[in-house]
Amino acid sequence: MKIADFELERFFAKYEFTAPYLLCSSDPESFSLEELLSFEPGSIDAFKKQWLGYTETQGSLKLRNEITKTYKNIMPENILVHSGAEEGIFIFMNVALEKGDHVIVQFPAYQSLYEVASAIGCEVTKWTLKEKDNWELDIDFLKKNIRKDTKAIILNLPHNPTGYLPSKNKLEEIIKIARENNIIIFSDEVYRFLEYNESDRLPAICDLYENGVSVGGMSKAFALPGLRICWSATKNKEILNKMAAFKDYTTICSSAPSEFLSIIALKHKEKIFKRNLEIIKTNLKTLDDFFKRYKDTFNFQAPKAGTIAFPSIKLETDIEKFCIDLIEKKGVFLLPSTKYDFGNKNFRVGFGRKNMPQCLKKFEEYLNESHSKRVILSGSKSIK
Numbered sequence: 484m485k486i487a488d489f490e491l492e493r494f495f496a497k498y499e500f501t502a503p504y505l506l507c508s509s510d511p512e513s514f515s516l517e518e519l520l521s522f523e524p525g526s527i528d529a530f531k532k533q534w535l536g537y538t539e540t541q542g543s544l545k546l547r548n549e550i551t552k553t554y555k556n557i558m559p560e561n562i563l564v565h566s567g568a569e570e571g572i573f574i575f576m577n578v579a580l581e582k583g584d585h586v587i588v589q590f591p592a593y594q595s596l597y598e599v600a601s602a603i604g605c606e607v608t609k610w611t612l613k614e615k616d617n618w619e620l621d622i623d624f625l626k627k628n629i630r631k632d633t634k635a636i637i638l639n640l641p642h643n644p645t646g647y648l649p650s651k652n653k654l655e656e657i658i659k660i661a662r663e664n665n666i667i668i669f670s671d672e673v674y675r676f677l678e679y680n681e682s683d684r685l686p687a688i689c690d691l692y693e694n695g696v697s698v699g700g701m702s703k704a705f706a707l708p709g710l711r712i713c714w715s716a717t718k719n720k721e722i723l724n725k726m727a728a729f730k731d732y733t734t735i736c737s738s739a740p741s742e743f744l745s746i747i748a749l750k751h752k753e754k755i756f757k758r759n760l761e762i763i764k765t766n767l768k769t770l771d772d773f774f775k776r777y778k779d780t781f782n783f784q785a786p787k788a789g790t791i792a793f794p795s796i797k798l799e800t801d802i803e804k805f806c807i808d809l810i811e812k813k814g815v816f817l818l819p820s821t822k823y824d825f826g827n828k829n830f831r832v833g834f835g836r837k838n839m840p841q842c843l844k845k846f847e848e849y850l851n852e853s854h855s856k857r858v859i860l861s862g863s864k865s866i867k
């Protein structure tokens with residue numbers, strides 16, 4: 484398979500471990516191994532005794548049992564564990580889609596959610612969210628773009644990069660359309676459980692729809708991306724079996740120590756979500772105040788869930804130039820919308836990390852210095 488570079492990941496590869504002030508991370512503040520083990524009495528000794536052989540392809544039963552508790556009506560046999568959500572996306576598309584199939588993808592998107600389909604030879608229709616519409620999904624657009632050969636609708640809820648979350652009614656409308664047209668819904672739900680109001684949490688697609696595939700995992704809501712444990716959950720046994728067979732050509736099985744640690748995280752999920760949401764909500768308040776101070780410079784809509792938002796710049800500058808200048812001058816890393824192939828005005832800002840206020844301070848320093856010089860970048864309007 485020939486596949487285009489993953490623009491966002493290439494950009495991260497350049498700056499994630501060199502820029503001192505990461506202000507666009509999508510994973511919340513992580514935990515040390517010691518912190519995680521402290522949640523479960525006796526786990527240090529048990530971890531030392533962990534056998535390091537191969538594990539079951541579908542994931543250990545103990546792990547899958549814990550995963551089922553994040554859903555309503557899902558059994559261990561409805562779950563396939565894999566190495567990161569990325570592997571789930573890659574495998575799902577490889578088994579469910581064929582060259583010539585039509586897919587509709589919520590856009591902007593984490594690139595693999597459309598790029599893998601494109602590389603397979605699918606025709607991709609971008610279901611584009613608009614900032615002026617509060618990033619709302621437009622159901623009429625979906626209805627107009629369904630075709631006889633539409634095979635899948637690809638969603639990411641809560642959404643990267645906007646933090647958008649539809650109402651349950653809207654999700655049910657999407658499912659109704661999919662059901663009537665025999666279309667699979669693939670829903671990347673790695674940010675689920677990071678809703679600021681629990682009442683906004685959507686049921687997982689695998690619980691609502693017999694042809695729905697949910698992807699969840701350790702990387703975002705659980706703040707443990709280094710474990711590389713995620714999973715797909717679906718009642719569609721045919722898809723799940725094909726995915727398990729395809730996994731023989733990717734990772735075969737997951738890492739045993741990571742499975743062990745993921746079980747602890749799942750057992751203590753409420754504590755983990757609470758701690759993550761405390762950091763996120765405190766930071767979001769700081770961020771909201773910041774954007775109020777700079778309302779002449781940026782458009783900002785506070786999201787409903789997750790660790791990231793997607794504001795835009797009101798100045799005449801290109802955001803990519805702006806972000807690169809900001810990294811070079813202050814070491815603050817923001818992610819321009821060019822890395823989402825979504826114009827040159829928006830940027831991703833992250834607020835799940837403890838040092839976010841320090842990063843924001845540096846960003847503000849940059850804005851004020853540019854302001855005192857009356858210019859952000861040559862050719863752009865000054866900030867008022």
Ligand SMILES: Cc1ncc(COP(=O)(O)O)c(C=O)c1O
Nearest residue numbers: 509567568569593643671702713
């Ligand atoms: C929406 C979405 N899906 C998938 C991934 C990849 O997750 P993982 O690190 O578990 O492979 C990311 C990572 O940023 C993401 O934001």
